[in-house]
Amino acid sequence: MTPANESELAEVIAGAQGPLRIVGGGTRGFGPDGGGEALHISALTGISLYEPGALTIVAGAGTPLAEVEAALAQGGQRLPFEVPDFRGLLGRDGVSTIGGVVAVNASGPRRIQAGACRDSLIGVRFVDGAGTILKNGGRVMKNVTGYDLVKLMAGSYGSLGVLTEVACKVLPRPEAEATLISGPLDGEAAVAAMSAALGSPFEVTGAGYVGGRVRLRIEGMAGSVAYRTGQLTKLMGAWDVVTDADSAALWAALRDVSDFAGQAGAVWRVSVKPSDMPGVLALLQDAQVMCDWGGGLIWAQVPDFGDAQAIPLRAHIANIGGHASLMRAGADTYAQVPAFHPEAPSVAALTAALRAKFDPRGILNPGRMG
The missing domain is CATH 3.30.70.2190 (Alpha-Beta Plaits)
Structure with missing residues (x-):
């Protein structure tokens, strides 16, 4: 299914009789997808507003990231959060979309200075699991008011709603x-x-x-x-x-993470306090590792058999805080290891309450995040 516009998307979701698998460019998801009928948002495309003087760009969620970046380059600007491209790491084809970037809160090395994707997001439009069209935030920075659903949608992996439009602040390109x-x-x-x-x-x-x-x-x-x-x-x-x-x-x-592209092995994405980096590296001493964010983000490639070291790694993470996501693994490994780090009971209760509110039928990307 490929709705032509936001209204058609709302009708499709409202009339859905079973799970829906949200697809942008097919480049951002990892782990089992939970099944469901594919719902493509590739037709929700186009830059509707770009004001270099206001440091703001607004685009349909299906707009290719390359199109957004090209427009900003012409204005001597860029997205602040340095979007990573994991197609090589995950062995994916496809075209990255701005909606996919927001849905997974994709953020690169500049996060330590400019913040994550969600910190540059100033407005969204989306359709919830009941087929209701919602908007939050604004199209320029001074208009951002009300409940901050904008940041809630960033990193929700399509489990709370299907993004149709995003508004981001931008910054000048460095010389x-x-x-x-x-x-x-x-x-x-x-x-x-x-x-x-x-x-x-x-x-x-x-x-x-x-x-x-x-x-x-x-x-x-x-x-x-x-x-x-x-x-x-x-x-x-x-x-x-x-x-x-x-x-x-x-x-x-x-x-x-291009050093791990095309190689055999499972890949972990570990987020911890920078001061905890040495302890994690000691635990993963036989792995190939790369660290970002001043030591707060650790990429580790390990042999892809058994649980891919999930038990010792996640036990260690439970003691120090943070989380470890299994970004790449074979089907046998994923069959016994959740891709996302298990949530603490209190957090899991909040997550369930949010999903019940935004997607009462549980049809949006079921199984994607647990």
Whole structure:
């Protein structure tokens, strides 16, 4: 089913007799999909408003991300949250859509400075599980009022409603960028170095740990980047420096987890406090790992058999807080390991109450998040 507009979408959902599987470009979901008839939103496309002066763009949820980014590039702007592309990691084809980006709260390395996707989202329109058309927030930043359903929809994976339109704030594209790269460091030293850099006044927009080396990124006007790079070098020591295209390539690889693309193995996405990164790395010492967000995001590739180390990993996470999502695995592994981290009982109760309110029949992406 491919509704041509929002009204048709509402009619389809209201008249649905069974589960619906929401499909944008087919590039963002992971784990078992829970079944259901495919409901495509690819026809809900087009940029309806772009005001560079107001730092705002509004687009249909089915609009290709590439179209949004091209329009912003012409205006010398970009989405603040550096959208990752997991098609290589997940072995997917398809075209990423702005609605899919919002539905999974897709956020890249710049999250430490600019926030996540939900922090740039200022308005949404969506259809709930009863077929009711709802809107929340506004089309410009000054109009955002009322209950903040905007942030609730970001990261809900289509389980509360089907997005039809999203409004995002945007930011200017930087003129230059530079990345400082350390020598070999262990996990403890890496966290200390990233924390020192992020606590400095030099506006670090990326802090990662790959191949035993820390990466720190600075962006902005060319003169400012040169000055801040020099000052950060004084703070951190004589690290290597790469600039512009070479710097961008490093962060694109970390953002998209491209080192794990096309390889065999299950892939975990682990979110913890940066100070807990060394302990997680010690637990996963035989895994291939990459870290982002100053140590707060850990990507780990492990052998894809048994439970893919789910029992020790999630037991450890339960003791320190955070969550571990199984982003990629075979059907046998997924048959015994939930893709999403199990919720605490109190959180699960809130989740169930929200779903009962927005999707009383339980037809929207059932099984996607548990």
